[in-house]
Each structure stands twice: as structure tokens, then as C-alpha cells.
Amino acid sequence: MNDRLKGRVAIVTGGGHGIGKAYATRLAAEGAKIVIAEIDEKAALAVAAELVAAGYEAIGVRTDVANADSVAQMAAAAVAHFGRIDVLVNNAAIFATVPMSRSPFDQISIDEWDRMMSVNLKGTWLASCAVVPQMRAQGYGKIINISSGTALKGSPSRIHYVTSKAGILGFTKTLANEVGKDNICVNCVAPGSTLSEENPDEDIIKMRNQAMSTRALKRVQSPDDLTGAIVFFASADSDFITGQTLVVDGGSCLH
Ligand SMILES: NC(=O)c1ccc[n+]([C@@H]2O[C@H](COP(=O)([O-])OP(=O)(O)OC[C@H]3O[C@@H](n4cnc5c(N)ncnc54)[C@H](O)[C@@H]3O)[C@@H](O)[C@H]2O)c1
Known part of the structure; x- marks a missing residue:
């Protein structure tokens, strides 16, 4: 890897499982110090321990992004351990x-509708509110x-999930402006x-395989396919890019 994030401090919410x-x-491999902010405390600590064992700096902090006090503690822990929050x-x-x-x-x-909005949308807002004061004080930050x-x-089901993820698009543009x-x-x-599930059952594997047919690039998408875009937005390479949405799906949604 390239040390593109050397000296940077990155918080990954939901970093205990799957794509997070x-x-x-990957952020650790690029030189960042990592805070795993995850509702599953055991997983947060386990991933942080794996990163430390690999020679990186990392901590795990039990965090419920839907709770303002909890995300305030997440931000405070990042600053207490690593002195700043860059990402x-x-x-x-x-x-x-x-x-x-x-x-x-x-x-x-x-x-379930309310919980979906609370975690996926309000959680994104609350976690952003928790880190922006530190980023402002630094005069630099990447959300x-x-x-x-x-x-x-659109999708044939999960309207609450899809609605919450559509909200993230407007949230991104408006926060970028602010x-x-x-x-x-x-x-x-x-x-x-x-295919992010740790123990996918047959139905999940079938569903992820079916997605191939909708894509220009005919293969199953793995979590590693997404990490390059995250490093790009976390690094100085994107310092004059804001308010943008990058679709990483092998060419299924061409917009
Ligand atoms: N896997 C896909 O096909 C796919 C596609 C599009 C978008 N996404 C998005 O990518 C992200 C990661 O998805 P994934 O596939 O790894 O799923 P996942 O469910 O494994 O990951 C979500 C993580 O968030 C954690 N979490 C849940 N509630 C929380 C809370 N209140 N506070 C803190 N942490 C909480 C979970 O424990 C888990 O570690 C999600 O935002 C998901 O919506 C996934």
C-alpha cells in the first residue's frame, strides 16, 4: 500500500463486520489510525485487535450511531487516543x-421503519455532528x-432501507455546502x-450472483471492490471534490 493516509485518523462506523x-x-494499510465505532462491542474490539496485531494503530469503541451521547463518546475517544479526526x-x-x-x-x-431511519439516516447526521467541531478546529476533514x-x-422490496439510503444523497449535498x-x-x-455477509446462506449467494446479470462487469462484488473509492475520498487526491456520489457497482447503475 501507499501511505496515502499517513498520520490521518479515521473513524469507521459499523466497522466490526462486512464492508466496514x-x-x-484498507484505511489502516494506507497509514491511517483507526477507530472502529460499532454497536457490536465484541466485534469492534476484535477488529481493532486484528489491526493492532497486523502492526497498525486502532481502537474499538462501542457506539450506537442513533444515540447522540454515544457518538459524542466515539468522537471524544478518537481525540483522546489519536489527537485528531480526519476521516x-x-x-x-x-x-x-x-x-x-x-x-x-x-x-x-x-x-422497523422508525428504527431504519434512526440508524441509517439520523445516525449519519449525528455522527457527522459529533466530528465536525474537531474537523473545523483542524481546518480539514473528510466525511x-x-x-x-x-x-x-429503486428496488422491488425494502422500501424503508431504500428510502433511508436515498436520504443520504441529499444529506451529502447539503452538508457539503454547509x-x-x-x-x-x-x-x-x-x-x-x-457479498458482504460473513456466513451467507444459499438465498444470499443466489441473490448476489443474480446481480451479476445487471452489470457491465460480470462478476460478484466483494467488499474489497469498494475500498479504493473510500481511500480516494479520504485522501488528498480528492481535496477539491465535494458533494459527489460515486457508484461502485461494476456498471449496473450508469448515471
Ligand atoms: N452489502 C451490500 O450489498 C450493500 C449494498 C449497498 C449498500 N450497502 C451499505 O454498506 C454498508 C455496510 O453494509 P454491509 O453489507 O457490510 O452490512 P452489515 O450489516 O454487515 O454492516 C453494517 C454494520 O453496522 C453495524 N451497526 C448496525 N447498527 C448500528 C448502530 N446503531 N450503531 C453502530 N453500528 C451499527 C452492524 O453491526 C454492522 O457491523 C451499509 O451502510 C449498507 O447499507 C451494502
């Missing part, structure tokens, strides 16, 4: 590890939000259907 773990591992990857979501139903739009419970190709294409004067860039990555 791949982001954390926030707003990756935590209700998706696979914390599962969602795939019910038709009129059969989703109100509780990377995670949407989904489904927000651009914090540009502080030299903070806000961008978004929209992944395609990615």
Missing part, C-alpha cells in the same frame, strides 16, 4: 448483521457517507449488491 471491516483494514466513514446501517425484513411496502412495521445503488435504481467553508469535504459512495 474492509474499509477499516469519518458513515457506514453503520441496518442491513445484514442487524437484519431487516424484505416485506412489501405496506407490511413493514412502524417500529464519506454510504448510500446504495438501490437509492438510484461545511465547505471549513475545508471539510463530504462525499458519498453507493455500493452495488455486495
Whole structure:
């Protein structure tokens, strides 16, 4: 790897599993010190320990992104351990590890709808609010939000999830406008259907395989396919790019 993030400090929410773990591992390999901010405390500590064992600097902090006090503690822990916050990857979501139903739009419970918005949308806002004061004080920061190709294409189910991910697109553009004067860039990555599950069952594998037929590049998408876009938005290579959404899906959603 290239040390493109040497001396930088990156928080990855939901970094204990799946794609977030791949982001954390790649950001560490590029030189960043890592905070795994994850609701599953055991996973947060385990991923941080793996990174430390590999020779990187990392801590795990139990974080519920839907809770303002919890994200304030996340930001405080990052500053206490590493002295700054350069990158926030707003990756935590209700998706696979914390599962969602795939019910038709009129059969989703109100509780599940509210929880989806609370974690996926409000969580992205709260985590951003928690890190921006430190980024402002530094005069530099990179916030990377995670949407989904489904927000651009629509989906035959999971209307609550898709709606939450569509909200991330407007959130990204507006926050980029608000914090540009502080030299903070806000961008978004929209992944395609990615085989991110640790123990995928047959149905999941079938679904991820089916996604191949919608793509220009005919193969299954893996978490590692997404990490280059995250490093780009986290690094100085994108210092004059903000408010943008990059679709990383092998050419399924061409926009
Ligand atoms: N896998 C895909 O096909 C795909 C496609 C498009 C977008 N995405 C997005 O990519 C991101 C990662 O997805 P994934 O496939 O790795 O799924 P995942 O469910 O494994 O990852 C989400 C992570 O967030 C954590 N989390 C859940 N609620 C939390 C909370 N309240 N506070 C803190 N952490 C919390 C989970 O424990 C998990 O580690 C998500 O934002 C997802 O919406 C995934």
C-alpha cells in the first residue's frame, strides 16, 4: 500500500463486520489510525485487535450511531487516543448483521421503519455532528457517507432501507455546502449488491450472483471492490471534490 493516509485518523462506523471491516483494514494499510465505532462491542474490539496485531494503530469503541451521547463518546475517544479526526466513514446501517425484513411496502412495521431511519439516516447526521467541531478546529476533514445503488435504481422490496439510503444523497449535498467553508469535504459512495455477509446462506449467494446479470462487469462484488473509492475520498487526491456520489457497482447503475 501507499501511505496515502499517513498520520490521518479515521473513524469507521459499523466497522466490526462486512464492508466496514474492509474499509477499516484498507484505511489502516494506507497509514491511517483507526477507530472502529460499532454497536457490536465484541466485534469492534476484535477488529481493532486484528489491526493492532497486523502492526497498525486502532481502537474499538462501542457506539450506537442513533444515540447522540454515544457518538459524542466515539468522537471524544478518537481525540483522546489519536489527537485528531480526519476521516469519518458513515457506514453503520441496518442491513445484514442487524437484519431487516424484505416485506412489501405496506407490511413493514412502524417500529422497523422508525428504527431504519434512526440508524441509517439520523445516525449519519449525528455522527457527522459529533466530528465536525474537531474537523473545523483542524481546518480539514473528510466525511464519506454510504448510500446504495438501490437509492438510484429503486428496488422491488425494502422500501424503508431504500428510502433511508436515498436520504443520504441529499444529506451529502447539503452538508457539503454547509461545511465547505471549513475545508471539510463530504462525499458519498453507493455500493452495488455486495457479498458482504460473513456466513451467507444459499438465498444470499443466489441473490448476489443474480446481480451479476445487471452489470457491465460480470462478476460478484466483494467488499474489497469498494475500498479504493473510500481511500480516494479520504485522501488528498480528492481535496477539491465535494458533494459527489460515486457508484461502485461494476456498471449496473450508469448515471
Ligand atoms: N452489502 C451490500 O450489498 C450493500 C449494498 C449497498 C449498500 N450497502 C451499505 O454498506 C454498508 C455496510 O453494509 P454491509 O453489507 O457490510 O452490512 P452489515 O450489516 O454487515 O454492516 C453494517 C454494520 O453496522 C453495524 N451497526 C448496525 N447498527 C448500528 C448502530 N446503531 N450503531 C453502530 N453500528 C451499527 C452492524 O453491526 C454492522 O457491523 C451499509 O451502510 C449498507 O447499507 C451494502
